[in-house]
Amino acid sequence: MGDDHDMAVATIHQCPRCELRFAYLTELQDHLRRDHLPAPDDDVPAPSPAVTGVITVPIDPAGDSTLAVPIAAALARQAGMGVEIVAVPRASLSWDACLADPIREAVAGGAPRAHGHLLVAYRPAGAIVDRVEHNDSALVCMATRSRTAVGEMVLGSVSAAVVRASPVPVLLVGPAVRQVGERVRRLVACLDGSELAERALPFATDLAQRLTAELVLVRVVPEGVLAPGDIPEVTYLRDLAERLPGPPPLFDVVQDRQPPRAITGYVGDRGDSLVVVATHGRGGLRKAVMGSVARGITHQAGCPVLVVPPRAAQRVTPGSGGAVSPLTWDRGRDLPHHEPDV
Secondary structure, X not given: OOOHHHHOOOOOEEOOOOOOEEOOHHHHHHHHHHHOOOOOOOOOOOOOOOOOOEEEEEEOOOOOOOOHXXXXXXXXXXXXXXXXXXXXXXXXXXXXXHHHHHHHHHHHOOOXXXXXXXXXXXXXXXXXXXXXXXXXXXXXXXXXXXXXXXXXXXXXXXXXXXXXXXXXXXXXXXXXXXXXXOOOOEEEEEEOOOHHHHOOHHHHHHHHHHHOOEEEEEEEEOOOOOOOOOXXXXXXXXXXXXHOOXXXXXXXXXXXXXXXXXXXXXXXXXXXXXXXXXXOOOOOOHHHOOOHHHHHHHHHOOOOEEEEOHHHHHOEOOOOOOEOOOOOOOOOOOOOOOOOOO
């Protein structure tokens, strides 16, 4: 879509240990292996990696197996986090029957630490949110169900209720996700020019740095909107990129009448990406919990989608060490809102 150099700021990858900067992620990875790998010593046991924060993974003990567990384990391995499997048991299922196999699967997937917790509650979603409130959870990772009726939500009732009430971001593993990537190399943050969409940026920025992954800001506009020159959409993304902390992200503008289709095509089937969106989290009907764009992306994308509910904006982000403050800057320019319903 034109010259890529007009649409992107060169990504700078900074070493978390010595603050050297590199133009390419592969250069940073080579530097970490070469210059910061501790010398082997057979007489001294290797220290366990620091584990900070927990990824909470709700499962249905009586349901089908889900990719949420191995995806959470892979993310935990990369980010240095623990995994907690939570379940509301049915009938007389024991702890072992509910949690033993998922915990083993998380450990096999590389999670530095994994444990389980049974929830006793009439309403599973409320129990999950309450557990997240009272443990060290930084993320919830859960599978979703697909529904075919027009206008229906792409989430099951439990996942929809968790998204609505969660105080932390929720990583949704949609029906189109078929594989578990080895590692996350790219986070794609979806923007539409609204403050709502921008609420997701502190989480996207923080998680990208913790994963040593590149961050890409993407805006979808209708076909025919782009014109030669410094268009408002590009200026908006460039200004936004310059104001974010850490290495400057890439940014891109994509033309399509259907934002979910555009984002799904943009992330492709690489298997190493996460999509990040914000949601308004309105009450009432389940289908109002997420905007149409977020629902469509969750349904179509072959990678997990990190949904940031409004309550999450007041929570500590993974690895940030502090509370999230809304990003503020001059919003006085006249920027068209092509698709505000993220």
